[in-house]
Amino acid sequence: MSEKQKDQDLSRRDFMSIATAGSAALGAGLILGQPQTAFAAPAASKSAGHAAIPPGWANAFQPAATAPLYPPRQAPKMGEKIHEFDIELGISIHEIVPGIKIHAFTYNGTYPGPEIRVPEGDWVLVNFTNRTSEFHTIHWHGIILANEMDGVPNGTQWGVGPNQTFKYLFRAQPAGTHFYHCHNMTNLHVQAGMFGSLIIEPKEDLVQRVFPYKREYTLLLSEVDTVMVEKQMEEMLRMMTTMEKMNESPKLMKEMNGRMMGWFMNKKAFLDAVKAGYIPPYVAANTGRNAIPNFNFFLINGKAYPMTEELFIRSGENIRVRLIGAGAMPHYMHLHGHDFWHVCQDGSPLQSPVRLNTIPIFPGTTSDIIIQGTNPGMWHFHDHSDLASTNNGLFPGGMMTMVMYEDAAEHGVKVPEIVQVNS
């Protein structure tokens, strides 16, 4: 797959050893909270007033700007670059935190799936092979592509059945932070791990120009009802034989769909079936409140605190953080000790960056922020909804991580090494 995020290999333990080694600086008279490094950041951050636009940020309003850069129905031409990826879907065991494991649908064995990162305007070819007994697709969320490639089962394509391969081909547009996910039974399949980031790098990056950065992090935010996932995954495994039989014959599948799966060829076929006595499953007693997820784990890149990965920064450094609302609930990411710049929404640069300390991430949205290294220490970065800072109802846990200054000790800040799983 695409290359891994760089520069994240410094473990918390390494960080602590750095912090401990430098702790003598505490006695050396350093003033806490005042970084000595020159601050490589826009002058606007030093100016008064929250509305100041960082200099160099020219992003004038254009009424036609939402039109695709390239015609979505074009085919690749000679000389155009095609990035090819193989994605195989299987069933894995995924550990959220020690002691909590669930059955997961995984793209290439990871929860969430692998990052796809390509330059804007190049082509993406994904060979998607389904090695499970359920139907799946991949929907390319936020991408402007040909209708047939949109990955909506029984909408723009038949679901990809067991051991079938579907080739998704599209041009990488528009630039920015996007994601992909299964569009079949999304309530279960996304909770079960079928989502991942899709980063399209622009030819000219306004964010990089105005806020020079070397390190970036992508945080996929989601949540899971582990009881529901386990129950439904077990049911799915029991249904395996029926599903495989249906897959043997598309004709049989079309005939059986109404009764077996609740699929109809069109609206009239559905209404005719109702007239003939068909009872839709949502009327039946086995659904309702019990089938609505009651989320008990809240995840960043598939993990809950304390197993979430920290974000590392140094004084004077800018880091870019891509936040993706991949799940079913809104989250309100709050950073302690800093304001940050909200620079992009749903991939595109804002008309002007917005200064915040808490940013709402709604389902299906992406927000890019720039954190400037202005306050050495170890700072909580978490969903400010208290519901989401728990594991199975116990605080602390869930959607929480830390922004860790690698040079905290040099600035006289001592960072405690505590891992807490109950208060």
Ligand SMILES: [Cu+2]
């Ligand atoms: Cu799926």
